[in-house]
Structure formats: C-alpha cells, structure tokens
Amino acid sequence: MSKRRIKKVAVIGSGIMGSGIACHFANIGVDVLLLDIAPRELTAKEEAKKLTLNDKEVRNRIVNDSLTAALKSKPSPIYHQKFASRITTGNLEDDIAKVKDVDWIIEVVVERLDIKKQVFENLEKHRTPGTLITSNTSGIPIHFMSEGRSEDFQKHFCGTHFFNPARYLKLFEIIPGPKTDQAVLDFLNEYGEKFLGKTSVIAKDTPAFIGNRVGIFSIQSLFHAVKDLDLTIEEVDKLSGPVIGRPKSATFRTVDVVGLDTLVHVANGIRENCLKDERLELFELPDFINTMMENKWLGSKTGQGFYKKVRKDDGSSEILSLDLNTLEYREKKRANFATLELTKTVDKVIDRFKILVKGKDKAGEFYRKSFAALFAYVSNRIPEIADDLYKIDDAMKAGFGWEHGPFQIWDAIGVENGIEMMKAEGLEPNAWVNDMLASGNKSFYTVKEGATYAYDIQKKAQVKIPGQDSFIILDNIRKSNEVFKNSGVVIEDLGDGILNCEFQSKMNTIGGDVLAGLNKAIDLAEKDFDGLVVGNQAANFSVGANIGMIFMMAAEQEYDELNMAIKYFQDTMMRMRYSSIPTISAPHGMALGGGCELSLHADKVVAAAETYMGLVEFGVGVIPGGGGSKEMALRAQDLFEKGDVQLNILQEHFLTIGMAKVSTSAYEAFDLNLLQKGKDVVVVNKDRQIAVAKQHAKLMADSGYTQPVKRTDIKVLGKQALGMFLVGTDSMQDSNYISEHDMKIANKLAYVMAGGDLSEPTLVNEQYLLDLEREAFLSLCTERKTLERIQHMLKTGKPLRN
Helix, strand or coil, X not given: CCCCXXXXXXXXXXXXXXXXXXXXXXXXXCEEEEEXXXXXXXXXXXXXXXXXXXXXXXXXXXXXXXXXXXXXXXCCCCCCHHHHHHEEEEECXXXXXHHHHCCEEEECCXXXXXXXXXXXXXXXXXXXXXXXXXXXXXXXXXXXXXXXXXXHXXXXXXXXXXXXXXXXXXXXXXEECCCCCHHHHHHHHHHHHHCCCCEEEECCCCCCCCHHHHHHXXXXXXXXXXXXXXXXXXXXXXXXXXXXXXCCCCCHHHHHHHCHHHHHHHHHHHHHHCCCCCCHHHHCXXXXXXXXXXXXXXXXXXXXXXXXEEECCCCCXXXXXXXXXXXXXXXXXXXXXXXXXXXXXXXXHHXXXXXXXXXXXXXXXXXXXXXXXXXXXXXXXXXXXXXXXXXXXXXXXXXXXXXXXXXXHHHHHCHHHHHHHHHHCCCCCCHHHHHHHHCCCCCCEEEECCEEEEEECCCCEEEECCCCCCCCCHHHHCCCCEEEECCCEEEEEEECCEEEEEEXXXXXXXXXXXXXXXXHHHHHHHHHCCEEEEECCCCCCECCECHHHHHHXXXXXXXXXXXXXXXXXXXXXXXHHCCXXXXXXXXXXXXXXXXXXXXXHCCEEEEECCEEEECCHHHHCCCCCCCHHHHHHHHHHCCCCCCCHHHHHHHHXXXXXXXXXXXXXXXXXXXXXXXXXXXXXXXXXXXXXXXXXXXXXXXXXXXXXXXCCCCXXXXXXXXXXXXXXXXXXHHHHHCCCCCHHHHHHHHHHHHHHHCCCCCCCEEECHHHHHHHHHHHHHHHHCCHHHHHHHHHHHHXXXXXXX
C-alpha cells in the first residue's frame, strides 16, 4: 500500500471554524481549497456597482468575506500573513468539482444533520475514491452522517473535531464511523500530532465526544456550585483560573468569549442524548442561564454576558460583573481567600492541589466539592467515552487549556483522598478505581525509565502510553538523568552525547544562578559530551533578565557590581556562540529580552511555532545589554549592500529594538531577523521540540562541528548612521511622539549600533560593540526615570512610558 501524503485539502464551510482550519493547514504549508455557498441575493453595495448574482465577485463573496474577517482577527489564525496565499477560495456550485484533486476533504458546515448529509451527497459525486473525508462536528453522531454513502466513502470517513481557535488549541479528536478503516484512523492520529502539532485523541462516537463532554460537565457543575456556595462570578473565576493551572479566562470569562449560546447548545445536546448519565441533573440549565439566554446576554458577541464593558463619563472604560442573585450589573468585587494565600509560595501548580482541598474556608469547600464531582464523573466515563484514562486527561489539557487533567489532579491529591472527598459529597467512584487500588496500583500514572505509564483497566496494570518515542518529557527524566543542579537550572543528559540546560527560575528569568548554570553546562558539554540544548517545557522559554536584581544594584548605586553582572551576561552569551560544541536554543512561548539574546547567540534555534520573540528592554528604560544591541548591529551589517541601502537596513534593525517589536509567531521572527533563514528551524508540535533540538545538536556534532572564529569584520557606519538616528529621534521628540527619556534611550542605542561617532565606516570586532553596549546600559541605569520604569514593571508587570 502506498504511503498517504497530504498535499492539498478542501475545507467546506468558511465560518469562524472553517476559516480557522483552512488557515492552520496553510500554516504548515498545505495547499487549501476553501469553499462555501454562493449568495442568493445581492447586497446594497453590489447593487450600486451594478453586479449580478452571476459575477464571480458576488458568487465568492461569502467565502472571501469570511476568510478576510478571519485573517484580520486577533489573535491571528495564521502564523504569517503571506501564508494566506496558500488558500484558494471558491463556491460550492462553481468549484465543487475541484475536490477531485485534493487528498482530504474536511466538512465544517452548520451543525445540522440534514445539511451535512446533503453536502456529503454532492461531494461524493466529485470525490476521488480513496480521498479522506471528515466532519468537524462537535456533537452530531458520526454514524448518522455516512448513512447511504458508498462503501469507499464510509471506509475513508470519520469525525475530526478541531477546537476553536484551530491554531492555538491543540486537541484533535478523531471519531471513527461504523466502517472507518483502521489505517485511516492511524494515519490521522499520526498526522494530527506530527504535522498539525496537535494532541490527537481517538474518541468514541458518543455525544460531545471527550473534551466537550467533560468540559461542559465541569462548567455546568460550577454553574450550580456558584449558587449552592453563594459565590460571586469573580470568586469562581479566581478559584478556577491560573491558581489551578487553567487559563486566565477561568470559567465565566471563558463562557463570554466562547458564547453562552454555544455552551447551552452542547449542554442541551448532552442532556437530550445521554439519558443514562448519572449526573444528568447537572446539565439542566440554572434559572440565571435561561434568563441570560432570553435577554441575549451571550457574552462578547452581544456586548455583555457575565461581564460587561461600559464607558464612564470621563471617557474611560470599566468592566462590570453580573450579580447572579439580582441579575443586574455592578462594579467588580475583589476576590480573596485565605486558602489561596497558602499557595502563593508554591510555584508548581501540581503541588497546590493537596493544599487547596484542605482549605478551611469557602475556597477549600469549593475545591472539595468540585474536584469530588469531577473525579467521580470522569471515572464513570470509562469506557463510555474512552477506553483509556489518559485520553480524558489529554483531551482536557489540549482542548480546554488545563495544565493537568482530572486523573493527574486526582493523583496529586491522592487516589484514596479523592475517594474520601467523594464520599463526603455522597458520591462514589466507578468500581474500576477500587479494583485498581485492590490490585496494588496506588496511582493512575507512574514514570519508569523516562516514560509515562497509565493504569489500564482491562489489564489491571500500568501500561506505557503509546506515541512517546518521538518526545522527550523533561519531567520524566529530570531526576534520573540529572547531571548538575543549582537554584537556577537543572542540567540533564538527553542521551547520545547531548546535554540539556533547563531554566528553573520564576518565569525562567535569567539571573546569576541561571548564568552560572549555563556556563557549567558548556563546561560539562565541552569536557564529556558532544552538544548542548537550552530548553524547557514551562509555559514560556524566558521572559528575560532578572530586572529585580538590576533594580537593586542600580538603586544602591552599586555600579561596579552591575558592570560585572552585565559583563558576565555578555560573556555567557558569547560562550554560547564560541564554544567547542554546538549549542541549540529551543525557545517557545515568550522569549523576551535576555531569553531572545540567548537565542541570538546559539549556533542554531529550534523554535516552537508559537514563539513570541523580541528585544523589549526599552520598556524598562534600557537597551539590550546581554549582546542583543551588538547582535542586531552585526546582523544588519551581514545584510549590507552598496549605497544608501546600508542605512535603511541598519534603521530597520534599530527600530526592532526601539519599538520593542515582538513576533506573534516564530515565522514572524524571521522578518525581524531574530531568526535566520537557512539556519534556524520551526517545530509545529511543541512536545517534539526538545527531541528535535537534540537531533540537530547531534547532527552538527557528528558532521564535524568546529568552534567558530571570533568576528573581527563587523562594518559599523559611525557618524553617517549616528547622524541619521539623532535627527530622527530629535524629530520624534519634537512631535511629542516619544518622551525626552525615550529619546535618551534611543540615542544611546543609536550610538551602539552606529559603532560610536567614528569619522568613517570601520571594521570592528564584537567585543568593541559589547563594550559600547555595556557602557550605554550602565549609563541608563543611573537615570531616575529608568529606575521608575523598572520599579513600575516589577509592581505591575507592564512597561511605563514617560
């Protein structure tokens, strides 16, 4: 049998979901045909232009308007706007025959079985036998959709449920139909993980599948708890947000974003179709939800839901909250709980659950009730919605952004403790949980030899979770493969002669211990190993240097110590570039300031597609001082051509720093020259990133890596460039576009990137530029305005402009 490859897909339906799916396929380089219905009537604008229903502009209006709206939306569904050229639009009357040339047809039309069946009937007239055909339904039974279709259609048909937004949410549920070929399921499972960067989960054909069945239960459970425990919506959002590893939008704000009508639709579907569900009463809508539906308070789409943004008399805006007792909007109330205070020093979310469920206040009661209900519910969903418990955890983490799935949280609290919590609420776990304990298995998960095992109900034993061989999970190898550890880093042996240096500081900020750890990692790698990866699997790669340390030194006027600290940072970055072993940086999430500088100095960057990279030091009143200013001057000169273009290129690199530009994906970082084409690579699935980085380090080492020769050929333009920059900043300050202090920072950066006030273009080495950079950084640290900015950033986490 020939190997299946996906070169072109057709997406049928261009709504928010369809356009999002089309954009994500374009993100990974696939050619996309996006089709929707042709309009039945003209708009006023079309009539004014004397167009008819036969004009192509009109016939493709729906699909084109939908795609345009998607591409303008924020956050963007596409990694880079130029990738949109991979999408061709059309309509289902003129262009449906083109589906004969695609490798996969994905139906994303309205959630009505009759319409879906009609679409499939039309598609089958043109579909080439053997072509994959799937539905992105969020709840319609798959077996109904393929009824009456040909044997080849049914063999290649199943559900493929993407979560919205398709670019950002990782869950990819695959739901077999009655006759789906196993080879099709295996292919989609691998394709979703390897190419789409998803967590693929094969679900059963049950209402709402896995993610929405458990997710909607969890939300509905909280809807009822809010009244039972007399909690405000602010209190529930405080308790069900980041403190337990859930998104900042928590519960009620998430419903506002998704749309209350969407949630109600799914909840009603479960209530009507899961009559044997033991918690069916929880899917009944509380009175306040029914009232909100009647009032059309559906959330963001209608301008008000659980929260409402209003404009005050002074022109400023304010967010009001819905009082669930009076159903009137009021000022937001601050939520405080003693139990949450106990977890403030506990950095790892997984370690907080034991503390939270022991709370003596209303928060503790909330957690005991909600977790007891959740644990009992998921135990009863096996084998109804999935045969394997880890699939439920995978679905909740990937589809709802939970850091830990229900069974992982239960493990953290203790399986037996979880059962005691249930009993206190009049609940019981499914019998298989007690059987598990009786068989000597005291937890749902175990880690052995770097791999995760999960309890298998049929085998009554811990079984290795499949598909891990392409991943390196640092949590699993940290203890067994540790080579060195200090308070800032853990250095692990990844095998095959490659080390990994993993940051362990808060937000992975770079301070003295992290720099010491990086130097130690290079020492160890140069002595006994072949290469070094700098990577972690926290929420963000690194938000930059430890500005608290900088503030303390500057405030105490310890300038000699600060000078030494900055030089140590610079020297460490230069070691990343000029060591005798290949160094690989593996950024993901936020890679800002010092985190960006580290990547700029690595031999190669293996970036996750979702990498937000930038030199943002201007926000705290300084310039990049860890080699970033030097590096942007160097990278600009490497692009120099003859004539005035040199100044333009240098100015672009100057503005990247001066405007604190941050890429919205790894692909945009190439535009800013923070990543370099032909050298750095992008990985769509973040779970694969460390393994891919290791492969590149090993390949470079095996290919005969030689320590680079230090650069002495960097062309700086001196007064020619400096004059241009100073005129520009002076003009911007005169126009009140930037403050006097902003101009001072910009002029310091200009001096560094011009190479000083040299009378003519000159070749210099990197150390020359590093010394200018460090001198400029230190002089800015003496400014009162800079200290104010740093202090403001430390207090609020936001930059201050003055």
